[in-house]
Amino acid sequence: MRIFWNFSFFCLSLLLAFAMGEGLTRIWVKHAGDALHRARRVIAADSIYSWRQRANLDTEFEGTPLLTDTTGFRQLSPTPPGAVDIVTIGPSSAFGWGVRAEDTYTAVAARETKLIGFNAGQIGYSLTQGRRLYQELRQDSRIENAKVVIISYGVNDLDRFRFFGSENTANEDDEAYFARDFQSEIRWEDLVTGSAFLELLVRSKNELASATSCGVASPPSLRLPLSKFSTSLQDLIAEVRADRRVPILINTPYQRHPTETDDEPDIAYRNSARERQQDHCREAREWVLKARSAEPERVARDVARLNSVIAQVGIATDAPVVDAYQLLGVAPDLFFDPIHPSTEGHRRLAANLRKAIHEVVDFAKTTAEPAQ
Numbered sequence: 001m002r003i004f005w006n007f008s009f010f011c012l013s014l015l016l017a018f019a020m021g022e023g024l025t026r027i028w029v030k031h032a033g034d035a036l037h038r039a040r041r042v043i044a045a046d047s048i049y050s051w052r053q054r055a056n057l058d059t060e061f062e063g064t065p066l067l068t069d070t071t072g073f074r075q076l077s078p079t080p081p082g083a084v085d086i087v088t089i090g091p092s093s094a095f096g097w098g099v100r101a102e103d104t105y106t107a108v109a110a111r112e113t114k115l116i117g118f119n120a121g122q123i124g125y126s127l128t129q130g131r132r133l134y135q136e137l138r139q140d141s142r143i144e145n146a147k148v149v150i151i152s153y154g155v156n157d158l159d160r161f162r163f164f165g166s167e168n169t170a171n172e173d174d175e176a177y178f179a180r181d182f183q184s185e186i187r188w189e190d191l192v193t194g195s196a197f198l199e200l201l202v203r204s205k206n207e208l209a210s211a212t213s214c215g216v217a218s219p220p221s222l223r224l225p226l227s228k229f230s231t232s233l234q235d236l237i238a239e240v241r242a243d244r245r246v247p248i249l250i251n252t253p254y255q256r257h258p259t260e261t262d263d264e265p266d267i268a269y270r271n272s273a274r275e276r277q278q279d280h281c282r283e284a285r286e287w288v289l290k291a292r293s294a295e296p297e298r299v300a301r302d303v304a305r306l307n308s309v310i311a312q313v314g315i316a317t318d319a320p321v322v323d324a325y326q327l328l329g330v331a332p333d334l335f336f337d338p339i340h341p342s343t344e345g346h347r348r349l350a351a352n353l354r355k356a357i358h359e360v361v362d363f364a365k366t367t368a369e370p371a372q
Helices: 002-031 035-039 105-112 127-137 180-193 196-211 226-242 264-277 281-293 295-317 324-328 343-360
Strands: 043-046 050-053 058-061 064-067 086-089 117-119 148-151 246-250 335-337
Touching (some): 086 127, 127 226, 148 226, 226 246, 264 295, 281 295
Parallel strands (some): 086 117, 086 148
């Protein structure tokens, strides 16, 4: 009997310790955790896209209310079949990271044109995932009469450290996120993500492994190389036009523009690889840390190159491009963080979207219900 009570006391102590750790970790995540950690609270593993936003959310995210519908899209109110005029597909900047749903550029542009908008932005999505998502939307009765598709992918295609479970893969999206072994990995991460405490333990283990590794063999690659991005974007534009819809492109804003030091991360990674070959692991790790600290400079270079590709695609396909990169510049009041527009930034983009919509589409629609 004594053994039973001792075992029961031990189990109860473990449960209490776990509950305390869970509570403290959730407080830390809310107030001090990084953005990726917080994002994993509102996304879940998915067999088609690897992840997507959770359905039927009614919570707070990045300081603003977050409501999602039964398919995980951010909507203000139920949308009846055939009601949508404008649909936006894009990453978290389209979703409205850090801004209210009614203040996203989709909502503002639709409201000011007296049309109905549909925000299909998904956190962390690349163009590869976006093309799959458009195939789903083609079957969605709510957008069957949509005339305009706003396409704003790009920032996640440049991600060299991946997203949600793929930090350790060097493969491109179509080879990594949709592989069978990765599907199993991401479902395990989704299970762990149900507990903030367990997720913190797993991430700490991964960071420890990185901290004790022998540098890197080569610089991390893009999720989608720019040549493939160009081809895939042109294919998506063709699919949109095949549905008798007008594509409008939005390029990628970034609160930092290129400088002459943008090659520093590449140099640091090459030095790490050299030290690794000589088994100088401490020096190799130091070069990796230097590369990581200089990563914003390389992102600035990558964004400028990406936007050049988007401009070329716009010319080649005769698709209008809203130049968010130049419209927002580096103004602090127009950004929530270095990659996400603020409420004022969304308003500025919406004003230019409204002009683009009027230039390419004659809706001949004088009345409409309030836009979402």
